[in-house]
Structures are given as structure tokens and as C-alpha cells.
Amino acid sequence: MTERIVVVAAALYDGDRLLAARRSAPPVLAGRWELPGGKVEEGESSEAALVRELREELGVEAEVVARIPGEWPLKSPYVLQAWTAHLVPTSPDPKPLQDHDELRWLAPGEIWDVNWLDQDVEAIRILERLRGAGS
Numbered sequence: 001m002t003e004r005i006v007v008v009a010a011a012l013y014d015g016d017r018l019l020a021a022r023r024s025a026p027p028v029l030a031g032r033w034e035l036p037g038g039k040v041e042e043g044e045s046s047e048a049a050l051v052r053e054l055r056e057e058l059g060v061e062a063e064v065v066a067r068i069p070g071e072w073p074l075k076s077p078y079v080l081q082a083w084t085a086h087l088v089p090t091s092p093d094p095k096p097l098q099d100h101d102e103l104r105w106l107a108p109g110e111i112w113d114v115n116w117l118d119q120d121v122e123a124i125r126i127l128e129r130l131r132g133a134g135s
């Protein structure tokens with residue numbers, strides 16, 4: 001069986017605003033926007049990986065809420081999974097410490113104002129649908 005490595009990404013909300021992060025590397029992805037996160041390490045749960053990545057990349061303390069249904073192929077052997085999350089009340093504000101050079105909190109009408117990575121678009125669409133259904 002071929003190896004399969006999960007990349008976990010966070011739809012991090014502050015109220016109804018969603019955090020988008022602009023990648024600074026590698027060159028092929030730089031300048032495009034994504035849900036922050038990273039690779040799950042061996043023996044690590046997806047939730048623990050997400051909390052760790054958000055701490056490393058943004059300097060925040062986050063709590064994972066729920067998995068967004070679906071899974072999206074990235075460059076083999078990676079697949080993308082996404083989770084909703086929020087900051088714990090004592091968390092510092094996010095800062096682009098690693099992998100990103102800009103962050104934006106997107107209000108509901110601003111979701112498509114950034115140039116999302118192609119592979120993230122379906123996850124963002126699902127989020128928008130879930131949000132629509134919930135409001």
C-alpha cells in the first residue's frame with residue numbers, strides 16, 4: 001500500500017470571521033491563501049497535530065471543534081483534512097511566525113476576497129454551506 005500522509009488544516013473562527021493565512025513558501029504555493037496547519041506526525045492524532053501546528057505557526061492556543069466532511073488530495077502522498085477550531089480565551093492573537101507572511105480575518109462577505117489554494121476551495125465551499133445551513 002502506498003504511504004498516505006494527512007495534512008490537517010484549521011478553519012479557525014473568531015465569532016463569524018475566518019482566519020486565512022498567506023503562504024510564504026515554497027515558491028509554487030507562495031502568495032496563495034490557505035487554512036493554517038501542517039502534517040500529522042507519526043503516532044500523533046489529527047487534533048493534537050492541529051493544535052501543535054497552530055501554536056508553532058501562529059503562536060496561538062486553539063481548541064479543535066469538528067471535522068469538516070471530506071478529504072482532498074494534495075501532491076502525493078499528502079491528503080488534506082480540515083477541522084473547525086477556535087482560540088481559547090487566553091490565547092495571544094495570531095501572528096505569521098512560520099510559513100506565512102500575512103494573515104486576514106475574513107468576515108462572511110469577504111470569504112472569496114483572497115486567492116485560496118486550489119486544493120482548499122472545496123473545503124471553503126463546504127464551510128460556507130455549513131455556515132449557511134446553521135444561520
Ligand SMILES: Nc1nc2c([nH]c(=O)n2[C@H]2C[C@H](O)[C@@H](COP(=O)(O)OP(=O)(O)OP(=O)(O)O)O2)c(=O)[nH]1
Nearest residue numbers: 007008009034035036037038039074080117119120
Ligand atoms: N497547512 C496547509 N497546507 C496545505 C493546505 N493546502 C495545501 O495544499 N497544503 C499543502 C502545503 C504543503 O505542501 C503541505 C503542508 O505542509 P506544511 O508546510 O504546512 O506542513 P508542516 O508545517 O508540517 O511542514 P514541514 O515544514 O514540517 O515540512 O500541504 C492548507 O490548507 N493548509
